[in-house]
Amino acid sequence: MKFEIEARVRRASGFTLVAAIDCEARSLGLVGPSGSGKSTLLDAIAGIEPGARVVLDGVDCSADPLEGRRVGYVTQDALLFPHLTVLQNLLYSPRAEDPGEVPAALGIPRLLDRMPRSLSAGERRRVALGRAILSRPRVLLLDEPFAGLDETRRREAMSWLHRIRARTDLPMVLVSHLGDEIVGLTDWTIRLEDGRVVDSGPSASVLRASETRIDNYLTGVVVGPGRVLVDGVDLAAVVPADASGGVRLACYAHDVLLAAEVPRGISARNVFPVRVSSVVRAGETFLVEVGKPALRALLTAEAVERLGLREGSEAVAVVKATSLVYLGPD
Amino acid sequence: MEAVRISLGVGLVATLLSLPVALALAWFLERTRSRARDLVHTLVLMPLVLPPVVVGYLLLRLFSPRGWLGRALEGIGLPVAFHWLGAVVAAAVVGLPLFVMMISLAMKGVDPRLEIVSRSLGRSRWETFRRVTLPLAWPGILSGAAIAFARGLGEFGATVVLAGRIPGETETIPLAIYAELDSPGGETRIFSLVLASIALCLLCVLASRRLDRRHRMRLELER
Numbered sequence: 001m002k003f004e005i006e007a008r009v010r011r012a013s014g015f016t017l018v019a020a021i022d023c024e025a026r027s028l029g030l031v032g033p034s035g036s037g038k039s040t041l042l043d044a045i046a047g048i049e050p051g052a053r054v055v056l057d058g059v060d061c062s063a064d065p066l067e068g069r070r071v072g073y074v075t076q077d078a079l080l081f082p083h084l085t086v087l088q089n090l091l092y093s094p095r096a097e098d099p100g101e102v103p104a105a106l107g108i109p110r111l112l113d114r115m116p117r118s119l120s121a122g123e124r125r126r127v128a129l130g131r132a133i134l135s136r137p138r139v140l141l142l143d144e145p146f147a148g149l150d151e152t153r154r155r156e157a158m159s160w161l162h163r164i165r166a167r168t169d170l171p172m173v174l175v176s177h178l179g180d181e182i183v184g185l186t187d188w189t190i191r192l193e194d195g196r197v198v199d200s201g202p203s204a205s206v207l208r209a210s211e212t213r214i215d216n217y218l219t220g221v222v223v224g225p226g227r228v229l230v231d232g233v234d235l236a237a238v239v240p241a242d243a244s245g246g247v248r249l250a251c252y253a254h255d256v257l258l259a260a261e262v263p264r265g266i267s268a269r270n271v272f273p274v275r276v277s278s279v280v281r282a283g284e285t286f287l288v289e290v291g292k293p294a295l296r297a298l299l300t301a302e303a304v305e306r307l308g309l310r311e312g313s314e315a316v317a318v319v320k321a322t323s324l325v326y327l328g329p330d
Numbered sequence: 331m332e333a334v335r336i337s338l339g340v341g342l343v344a345t346l347l348s349l350p351v352a353l354a355l356a357w358f359l360e361r362t363r364s365r366a367r368d369l370v371h372t373l374v375l376m377p378l379v380l381p382p383v384v385v386g387y388l389l390l391r392l393f394s395p396r397g398w399l400g401r402a403l404e405g406i407g408l409p410v411a412f413h414w415l416g417a418v419v420a421a422a423v424v425g426l427p428l429f430v431m432m433i434s435l436a437m438k439g440v441d442p443r444l445e446i447v448s449r450s451l452g453r454s455r456w457e458t459f460r461r462v463t464l465p466l467a468w469p470g471i472l473s474g475a476a477i478a479f480a481r482g483l484g485e486f487g488a489t490v491v492l493a494g495r496i497p498g499e500t501e502t503i504p505l506a507i508y509a510e511l512d513s514p515g516g517e518t519r520i521f522s523l524v525l526a527s528i529a530l531c532l533l534c535v536l537a538s539r540r541l542d543r544r545h546r547m548r549l550e551l552e553r
Binding site for chain 2: 046047048065066067068069070071072073075077079081082083092093094095096131132135
């Protein structure tokens with residue numbers, strides 16, 4: 001989607017946002033410290049904050065009111081309608097006719113008759129996401145959709161969003177301060193500070209040293225006790241004894257090691273050859289993407305240089321079984 | 331006990347009539363950024379602070395057969411001044427400020443971001459009001475209605491000026507008590523009217539408290 005946005009917002013508190021954005025991205029990330037104007041910019045795109053020029057894929061929707069703009073707006077408070085059931089929330093939009101595959105894709109098919117108050121924080125976010133997707137928006141606007149969840153729940157919710165991303169081609173704008181959300185879900189990122197754009201580029205390149213906690217999300221099939229087949233590679237992972245069929249796993253990029261040749265006499269149980277598909281600077285470190293299975297490894301500049309890693313080069317990936325965390329059934 | 335029946339009828343009809351007006355005013359005060367809000371707020375509060383007799387006099391000027399509204403209403407067979415409807419109008423106008431304040435409070439409790447989400451999902455302002463604001467504020471609105479009803483039961487000053495004291499038609503509980511003060515042996519009747527008045531008001535306040543608790547419980551569920 002081509003994003004052409006000019007926002008000029010003055011708040012009573014004295015804060016002003018002056019941002020002009022012109023970029024083409026499947027998904028756009030907005031990062032920056034709190035109070036930098038990320039949410040204000042998102043509100044301007046949504047039409048909640050009036051007066052911004054917003055052109056999406058050449059269509060000027062600056063004059064469209066909030067209800068006519070067709071944006072799927074999701075915030076960190078799920079903001080479910082407390083007097084409606086999960087199903088009624090999902091079908092709230094006049095454009096939502098049938099929940100279809102969305103509840104299954106978000107792992108909420110058994111919650112449809114429940115009231116929002118009986119849901120966990122993670123479940124509420126997923127319902128809010130489903131509600132936004134079912135309103136058939138042109139673009140999803142996500143304002144820190146996973147903030148406030150504990151780490152396990154956050155990784156789980158992220159992996160659900162990954163699934164949705166894989167199944168639909170919905171463009172999105174994501175506000176976040178977490179590297180794994182930005183790198184995992186967006187391809188172009190804008191950095192804001194004090195209401196001004198200070199950096200803009202491919203997502204990993206915009207990250208700073210403190211933001212490079214990046215997660216990998218994998219799906220595979222259980223083939224034996226503690227063994228999961230992912231993209232044709234048999235991996236040892238920590239999965240519950242009763243897990244079977246499709247499962248979702250996660251693994252931090254800083255837990256993936258790369259070696260020039262097969263190391264000997266180490267405890268790590270997953271050692272497999274990979275091919276490097278990209279090397280991108282991420283803050284003071286480098287993010288190396290390999291396949292298969294598709295994994296991101298976070299390495300220092302020195303390590304990248306020593307191993308001579310570049311697009312197309314061969315390497316050996318090393319992942320401890322305990323670094324591959326089970327998130328739930330697929 | 332004729333007076334109790336009249337008071338209940340007047341209070342009920344006055345509350346029902348003023349409900350849509352109070353809803354519209356509260357929505358305007360709570361949910362718009364219009365510059366006229368201050369002026370409207372001031373006007374809404376006036377019947378609360380003005381002497382009821384003054385309110386009654388102004389209403390009489392407006393609704394008497396010589397007033398422009400009174401003439402129009404009489405034309406369609408709805409006389410107000412010195413009729414049952416006059417007592418209703420007086421109770422509605424004097425009860426309105428409290429009603430609007432209570433509904434405003436109920437709407438204040440509804441997270442405006444829920445309304446933003448509703449609109450972003452494609453529902454118009456009116457649909458959002460009907461599907462989100464109104465159902466969530468409803469117990470609070472009913473709680474306000476109970477108070478407005480109780481206020482209407484006890485209306486005296488404006489009623490006596492606009493509707494007069496016509497036994498069996500406009501003589502509500504307070505008017506009847508006032509009349510009995512002068513009549514010999516009226517004390518027992520006064521006593522039963524006072525008792526009825528206290529009982530009704532107590533019931534209204536209890537109902538209002540209960541509804542208010544439900545309202546707050548409902549809103550706490552948002553998070």
